[in-house]
Amino acid sequence: xxxxxxxxxxxxxxxxxxxxxxxxxxxxxxxxxxxxxxxxxxxxxxxxxxxxxxxxxxxxxxxxxxxxxxxxxxxxxxxxxxxxxxxxxxxxxxxxxxxxxxxxxxxxxxxxxxxxxxxxxxxxxxxxxxxxxxxxxxxxxxxxxxxxxxxxxxxxxxxxxxxxxxxxxxxxxxxxxxxxxxxxxxxxxxxxxxxxxxxxxxxxxxxxxxxxxxxxxxxxxxxxxxxxxxxxxxxxxxxxxxxxxxxxxxxxxxxxxxxxxxxxxxxxxxxxxxxxxxxxxxxxxxxxxxxxxxxxxxxxxxxxxxxxxxxxxxxxxxxxxxxxxxxxxxx
Amino acid sequence: xxxxxxxxxxxxxxxxxxxxxxxxxxxxxxxxxxxxxxxxxxxxxxxxxxxxxxxxxxxxxxxxxxxxxxxxxxxxxxxxxxxxxxxxxxxxxxxxxxxxxxxxxxxxxxxxxxxxxxxxxxxxxxxxxxxxxxxxxxxxxxxxxxxxxxxxxxxxxxxxxxxxxxxxxxxxxxxxxxxxxxxxxxxxxxxxxxxxxxxxxxxxxxxxxxxxxxxxxxxxxxxxxxxxxxxxxxxxxxxxxxxxxxxxxxxxxxxxxxxxxxxxxxxxxxxxxxxxxxxxxxxxxxxxxxxxxxxxxxxxxxxxxxxxxxxxxxxxxxxxxxxxxxxxxxx
Numbered sequence: 001x002x003x004x005x006x007x008x009x010x011x012x013x014x015x016x017x018x019x020x021x022x023x024x025x026x027x028x029x030x031x032x033x034x035x036x037x038x039x040x041x042x043x044x045x046x047x048x049x050x051x052x053x054x055x056x057x058x059x060x061x062x063x064x065x066x067x068x069x070x071x072x073x074x075x076x077x078x079x080x081x082x083x084x085x086x087x088x089x090x091x092x093x094x095x096x097x098x099x100x101x102x103x104x105x106x107x108x109x110x111x112x113x114x115x116x117x118x119x120x121x122x123x124x125x126x127x128x129x130x131x132x133x134x135x136x137x138x139x140x141x142x143x144x145x146x147x148x149x150x151x152x153x154x155x156x157x158x159x160x161x162x163x164x165x166x167x168x169x170x171x172x173x174x175x176x177x178x179x180x181x182x183x184x185x186x187x188x189x190x191x192x193x194x195x196x197x198x199x200x201x202x203x204x205x206x207x208x209x210x211x212x213x214x215x216x217x218x219x220x221x222x223x224x225x226x227x228x229x230x231x232x233x234x235x236x237x238x239x240x241x242x243x244x245x246x247x248x249x250x251x252x253x254x255x256x257x258x259x260x261x262x263x264x265x266x267x268x269x270x271x272x273x274x275x276x277x278x279x280x281x282x283x284x285x286x287x288x289x290x291x292x293x294x295x296x297x298x299x300x301x302x303x304x305x306x307x308x309x310x311x312x313x314x315x316x317x318x319x320x321x322x323x324x325x326x327x328x329x330x331x
Numbered sequence: 332x333x334x335x336x337x338x339x340x341x342x343x344x345x346x347x348x349x350x351x352x353x354x355x356x357x358x359x360x361x362x363x364x365x366x367x368x369x370x371x372x373x374x375x376x377x378x379x380x381x382x383x384x385x386x387x388x389x390x391x392x393x394x395x396x397x398x399x400x401x402x403x404x405x406x407x408x409x410x411x412x413x414x415x416x417x418x419x420x421x422x423x424x425x426x427x428x429x430x431x432x433x434x435x436x437x438x439x440x441x442x443x444x445x446x447x448x449x450x451x452x453x454x455x456x457x458x459x460x461x462x463x464x465x466x467x468x469x470x471x472x473x474x475x476x477x478x479x480x481x482x483x484x485x486x487x488x489x490x491x492x493x494x495x496x497x498x499x500x501x502x503x504x505x506x507x508x509x510x511x512x513x514x515x516x517x518x519x520x521x522x523x524x525x526x527x528x529x530x531x532x533x534x535x536x537x538x539x540x541x542x543x544x545x546x547x548x549x550x551x552x553x554x555x556x557x558x559x560x561x562x563x564x565x566x567x568x569x570x571x572x573x574x575x576x577x578x579x580x581x582x583x584x585x586x587x588x589x590x591x592x593x594x595x596x597x598x599x600x601x602x603x604x605x606x607x608x609x610x611x612x613x614x615x616x617x618x619x620x621x622x623x624x625x626x627x628x629x630x631x632x633x634x635x636x637x638x639x640x641x642x643x644x645x646x647x648x649x650x651x652x653x654x655x656x657x658x659x660x661x662x
Contacts, residue, residue: 066400226567236557267662283646315614331598
């Protein structure tokens with residue numbers, strides 16, 4: 001069988017790379033299946049594909065930029081969509097030139113780059129490769145996407161893009177991993193509709209291979225002080241750990257909030273199910289947004305060399321309390 | 332006296348608009364002062380200006396895109412920086428043409444636009460004005476910033492940018508507020524160094540005009556289940572309300588988190604000070620990131636027409652529990 005897997009195009013973006021990883025992750029659970037990757041012109045088409053019971057891959061969180069809020073809002077408010085897998089993509093840019101440019105200046109990457117005069121990418125890509133751009137004195141030319149920069153690459157110009165663009169657009173890779181900051185990572189959710197997600201859960205439950213993570217949305221019906229503390233006490237009492245938490249205003253209603261928690265259990269596992277029952281018993285709104293297999297979570301103790309600069313921490317430096325408390329706390 | 336106020340340039344960005352608003356907000360507290368607005372080439376220079384005790388304006392949160400995480404990380408980890416004011420800017424795009432283009436096709440905006448063939452802006456700006464672009468069949472041409480699009484505007488081309496760009500770049504405003512979505516809003520923090528921030532707090536405390544809001548960072552030294560619940564219980568016990576909350580991994584250390592809470596009191600006010608004392612007494616790391624005068628916060632009860640689609644809420648629809656709990660909770 002062939003199932004379509006939609007992603008936000010054009011081809012050659014990090015999302016395309018995530019779609020390739022998503023197909024291989026899904027194949028672990030659907031070994032008979034093959035996947036047809038479809039690049040969409042807008043994110044609405046990706047969601048529509050997921051809602052039909054096929055798959056959609058959307059950016060969820062970047063370790064530098066944080067959560068991709070519009071996608072979170074769309075999933076939270078969708079009538080029929082849930083995440084069943086999560087894949088990580090390392091954000092690393094390669095530098096490309098046309099094969100003509102490469103042939104003209106020979107084998108040495110250094111020589112080719114010294115003959116180039118401009119560099120093109122999405123403004124985010126340009127901003128992430130400033131050191132490289134400066135070293136070769138290249139003039140930055142913005143493109144609508146990194147892939148678009150590859151597609152229309154002029155001679156004696158460099159395109160910055162994910163590594164898969166070399167093969168995709170028939171370009172010569174002149175340098176690898178030219179980004180200023182190493183270690184940026186974007187994670188993507190693989191979405192489908194809820195009937196299909198339930199089938200995945202049935203399989204996850206029976207194989208029960210390793211751990212699971214869930215993303216769950218809550219809206220407490222009361223508002224004001226203590227609402228979130230009451231909710232989190234239910235998690236603590238169950239011994240359940242949250243991997244992350246954020247609040248989002250409910251659209252157009254100042255002062256009302258939803259909370260989105262990532263939890264290191266699946267909803268069918270004892271403690272998580274118990275918490276969901278208690279939250280529902282309390283009358284609050286709840287929806288599971290995604291459940292997926294995950295890697296081991298570590299909870300190291302925080303040592304002082306991990307703390308941000310400034311601030312007050314009496315446990316680490318008792319003397320700090322005397323001289324700089326006013327400055328650090330502004331009280 | 333003249334004080335410099337730095338913002339991320341070029342001139343004519345929404346940040347520039349925020350810097351103008353920031354100067355007028357600061358003038359309420361420093362009526363003798365005049366402000367020299369300085370456009371910086373990179374955000375590091377904006378932070379450096381604040382750290383010298385002058386002012387820096389940085390984007391903090393957008394109601395559609397969420398928190399600007401890199402600026403949050405920078406403030407959390409800064410040795411000597413704090414926010415003393417917050418200003419909101421509505422994200423609204425005007426359409427501009429050169430005065431030559433305007434003269435060539437006369438008074439009618441419709442006629443001028445029908446003779447244009449391309450539209451330029453930062454890719455985000457282009458993405459936010461798709462309806463307008465389609466209506467006039469314009470070819471999108473990406474620019475490194477909306478202001479850069481205005482600066483190099485070709486004839487028979489339209490630039491999309493904040494309204495202040497008309498005067499700034501001597502362009503003709505051909506249409507106002509052409510964005511697809513109305514109601515996007517970005518809020519900005521005005522930063523200075525901590526010695527200067529303490530002076531602001533002294534003045535805020537004595538005038539005590541209206542309410543204050545604080546942004547406070549916490550790092551619990553223990554990690555694992557219940558850590559955040561314990562922290563939030565201290566807020567609840569004090570009757571203190573959080574306006575928003577998010578968690579951020581500590582850089583390079585998976586499984587360790589900081590929590591950033593926005594609270595509707597200043598740190599010197601009784602309940603907030605009490606919570607900070609308890610948190611410090613517990614040995615956790617804490618730092619006040621910003622304190623500023625704010626508008627009244629409302630806490631309306633949540634009614635069902637505000638809830639996201641799907642999900643389970645027994646208080647609103649008791650019958651929902653029977654037929655769709657598995658689909659909504661994935662348990």
